[in-house]
Amino acid sequence: QKEVEQDPGPLSVPEGAIVSLNCTYSNSAFQYFMWYRQYSRKGPELLMYTYSSGNKEDGRFTAQVDKSSKYISLFIRDSQPSDSATYLCAMSAVGNTGKLIFGQGTTLQVKP
Amino acid sequence: EADIYQTPRYLVIGTGKKITLECSQTMGHDKMYWYQQDPGMELHLIHYSYGVNSTEKGDLSSESTVSRIRTEHFPLTLESARPSHTSQYLCASSERTGGEKLFFGSGTQLSVL
Secondary structure, eight states, X not given: OOSEEOOOOOEEEETTOOEEEEEEEOOTTEEEEXXXXXXXXXXXXXXXXXXXXXXXXXXXXXXXXXXXXTEEEEEESSOOGGGOEEEEEEEEETTOTTOOEEOOOEEEEEEO | OOOEEEEOXXXXXXXXXXXXXXXXXXXXXXXXXXXXXXXTSOEEEEEEEEETTEEEEOSSOOSOEEOOSBTTBOOEEESSOOGGGOEEEEEEEXXXXXXXXXXXXXXXXEEEO
């Protein structure tokens, strides 16, 4: 069983929609939770970073972590065609700096 | 914007050849990493370094080797390329503290014929 599960999609939504992306995990030692965005033929780009539980908001993006359920989410409000990309969740435990465990990635397409 | 560079972007090479994938960063980061990514699959850590003359193998077994003789440079070498090495190789770096925030290069897409 994978430590991190993420539905690969693809997910297709109309412009302006609210998008919800999710990951579940099994390792209770994970304390750092990240979302990366990866455009085609590019490297991943850090989008959101959260330590432990709670919510974090940055513009149109909101990241949520529910450690009791081992479930993390990324919400995108007012989605734009430029948001079309693959979104990767990643996480690590304390002391495992940089040794991230990634989800498979969800491919999102936002149609004009 | 992260300043981490990988060359070449694309490499097509025959079986048995020796190859070196270059990675350089100008941010002064102590920590550097190599991840491997196949289409539609997770990224897997194959090598990491926490500083000069420090290298470790990652969770995914790899026949490649790395070196770190300068802070800014972290090349990956395959002594004898095989078709099973065909993949995308992503280099990343992070600061000594807050090291979970990785900055990635654009990757090298390697195809071994």
